């Protein structure tokens with residue numbers, strides 16, 4: 001398990017992290033979302049030891065993370081750190097060797113990941129000659145090539161075409177199915193909702209929600225219900241648990257979380273046929289907006305990063321909830337050898 005506890009970080013006067021705590025279990029795909037400037041990159045840099053926290057700790061397997069442990073992590077930094085003049089294949093082999101793999105294993109792993117991420121035909125090209133999307137694929141290969149025990153990816157999906165997005169989603173599911181804790185940041189909330197087992201929402205350096213999407217839905221103070229009935233407007237006004245009602249072509253009811261929807265169904269049926277009776281499940285985008293709105297005005301108010309979170313995802317309707325582990329059909333990548341001393345990257 002990867003555990004982040006009480007992380008605090010200031011840049012001068014600016015509080016970037018104000019007690020960030022969350023954990024990612026083995027095999028869990030954790031989506032880390034937040035407004036611009038909320039603290040995602042800072043959190044990830046601290047996790048990888050690129051940045052020192054002012055307070056708090058990062059543990060893996062119950063122990064504080066040290067340099068040797070971090071060498072087993074796979075990290076895709078936001079600033080993308082490839083050598084532009086180096087050829088793709090050489091670069092991946094080199095990075096794998098830096099992480100302690102033998103030359104043979106490094107070569108095998110580089111080939112495997114170039115194939116998997118569809119850049120094999122660019123193996124002999126210099127990184128700078130690749131399109132941005134293909135550079136991104138190479139950067140992902142670089143994070144994956146040493147068979148990491150933990151994956152921390154800063155916006156890994158940004159800049160990928162839809163095929164690349166599907167490809168990467170499958171890879172992340174596979175890594176998680178192998179027992180790797182995977183955490184990635186993204187502004188693509190529909191994708192996060194589809195892919196992730198758990199989600200953390202950060203706002204102004206604080207975690208404002210964390211859990212499964214269904215858990216976040218269940219913790220809401222209200223439930224929205226759509227009822228298709230020809231009953232006269234006002235039919236639901238006096239029912240227990242109805243906070244408000246909108247009588248259009250169908251009736252939309254806002255209920256308290258503890259309202260008994262069967263009582264409402266009985267009341268509607270007593271007035272005539274019920275064509276539709278649908279609890280509306282808020283999308284992650286809606287949950288996100290609510291969580292941020294609930295905490296707006298808190299914190300030190302540095303004025304950055306309000307309300308510009310990801311778009312995407314219309315609410316209502318049937319969300320498909322958290323994704324599960326993949327069926328993991330593809331063959332496993334080569335593992336890092338443990339018999340060779342490596343050099344810290």
Ligand SMILES: Nc1ncnc2c1ncn2[C@@H]1O[C@H](COP(=O)(O)OP(=O)(O)OP(=O)(O)O)[C@@H](O)[C@H]1O
Pocket residue numbers: 011014015016034035036037038039040041042043304
């Ligand atoms: N090197 C730095 N010096 C000063 N302030 C910084 C530095 N890096 C980050 N910050 C500030 O810290 C806060 C958190 O930034 P961070 O990059 O972690 O956010 P983020 O959630 O990754 O944002 P985005 O979604 O825009 O990438 C912001 O207010 C940012 O301006």
